[in-house]
Amino acid sequence: MSKPVKAAKEPLFHIAKRNSMIWWKAWLIRGIAIVAALIVCALIIVLLTKQNPIEVYGAMIKGSFGSERKMWTLFQNIAMLLCISLAVTPAFKMKFWNLGAEGQVLIGGLCSMVCMFNIGDRLPNALLILIMLVASILGGIIWGIIPAVFKAKWNTNESLFTLMMNYIAIQLVSFAIMVWVPSGSSVMGLVNASTNAGWLPDLFGQKYLINILIVAFLTVAMYIYLRSSKHGYELAVVGESENTARYIGIDVKKVIIRTMILSGAICGLAGFLLVSGTNHTISKDLAGGNGFTAIMVSWLAKFNPILMIITSFLIAFLQRGAGEIATSFNLNTSVADILTGVIIFFIIGCEFFINYQVKSTRSMNKEEKK
């Protein structure tokens, strides 16, 4: 047992941070990731369901673009997801982990519904819609500002705080529905179906067009706000380092509260668009998990509103496609969810290879010798 001890056993690979990568190389890696994801998915499809993967991918595309209605639905889904993603982005950029978008959207929707339900038949539609809009935005702001004030004043943990506010919002919505619908099955159904009071009107015969235009406008506005405004600069500094922000004279508390007002307001707007422009009803599933999916959309796009159009398209496309393949191939929706999961996994995973490089220890040693 007296062999010479080798130098500490070295792992096979080393991981090192890359300085930066040329843009086309980064996109090449992303492209490879998508191709790899499609190959893995094809294997899963063949092994689990013995379907032809090309046909399955065809059905996914058909699910999003198969008819005019499907395309509009896709754009509507993108718009809603994008709207909520835009809402969480300024807070995230400030490193304020707002996990409460779901609740802020719900409260916004609830405020719209309160107006729609109680004063729907007494006001001209335009005025009613305006009141609903204002009420929703205020509701969202209140739900966003509470955790912000606590964070600014007492440095409470905003992730837990916003997360718990979601449950309060869910219970408030359940309570309201129980009051409004004392019998039946705790389901509101379409509200004002006969009068359409409080429904956003169709534009050029398209019922989702107003939603889509509002979100498109918002995307550009958010891009400019984050990139070119003083506010946008301040919140980026607060995100990088609160001490630096204080040193250069930024009122950190003010920035936190102001940014969460903006975040909450846009969530409230999303709630309004979902109630008035889409569902014309409310349930505790109004946001449908988009409050959390939005986090992924925002991160994947590195908080760039324009890139978020692409990431939210990707998620909405996968969701619609998943539903379509479940129906056309008679599969359980879980199979479709597995495929979606694999694709998202690869896309997120490839960011690792863009930010870091993996070198085998042997080649590193060679480099050293040189």
Place this chain on the structure above:
Amino acid sequence: MKKILAILMVLALVFCTFAACSKKEDTSADQAATDQAKTDTESSGTDYSKIKIGLICLHDENSTYDNNFIQAMKEVQKELNLSDEQVLIKMNIPESDACYTAAAELADAGCNIVFADSFGHESYMLQAAKEFKDVQFCHATGTTAHTEKLDNFHNAFAAIYEGRYLAGVAAGMKLNEMIKDGKITADKAKIGYVGAFPYAEVKSGYTSFFLGARSVCESATMDVVYTNSWFDIALEREAALNLINSGCVLISQHADSEGAPKACEEKGVPDVSYNISTIPMGPNTALISSKIDWAPYYKLVIDAVAKGTSIDTDYVGTFATGSVKLTELNDKVAAEGTQAKLDEVEAQLKAGTLHVFDTAKFTVGGKTLDNYKADVDSDDKFTPDTEVVKDGYFHESEFRSAPYFDVIIDGITEK
């Protein structure tokens, strides 16, 4: 070491692949068998080639409620020899604009019949029905078809209260057996009921179950607790355990998870369930279940569309139509003579000589229920509008298919 591990993992992967392949072959053999079955039944005369059906489900096969709709649809597909292109099933469709979109997409895809299974789908189905006049929209558990009066919008339900009554008879016989064996005294014959929500559908269900039990065991009483959820394993289990601890000697349920049946098996308390047979999860305690079979209704509608005849605005499936069923009676648990008694009572129900909600058989606040106005026609204010007691019984599911019996009768306590 790492190399060995890597080789092992590769081997495992290869093995898994082969396992998956061989399983695949099995299923293709199954497929061949189904194809054979299809050709066997191809001789009924009606031309179903132009039929295309869409089914919208709130959840997927994991929910016993939705699974009941899906399996019935697959049965009908097989029986009528419909191809996979003719049956489109959309699962996990929420009770929102997504339901309208799903219905519209099915209509776009050429479906001439669209079903939806959840109460909250109704207003979206109605919205689609107004837009697609050539497509028949059939909605289970809904309440508005008879007031909306559209030619292509229909509601359907089943007289499941008759099934529950019958299941109650089996429960009552079990109580009698327990009394006879000296396990309990007559005054301790208390049933526990795990209900989902305090609505007519649940109240009508537990009342008919209780009346069935009391028709054979006069001293029976019942406690009801609500979970306020259609599917919550933990809550349903907890509710059942609480009921058992408070002295209930038999449990029944109207909620969609296995929470209560499993709790009963643990505690050795007999259990009557709903929608599926729970014998596999409670071999020593599961007594019987009542269930709705949707296949007869599907077939009726498909036939009507194929032949161009009209569909009932409100359809109520019964024992006679094969829509109301009892699952297998567990002989290991059931009291002696239960099957004979069930056959006898079923015959009476079918013949119409026995009415479940016979007002001579129950009291409300110590008095007989001589008249009762139910909220049959849905409106925002939930105003009672229709007299439903006449000829000595409460006419459940006659003025519309969905239940509206929502009275708490003497002997039942809501906790």
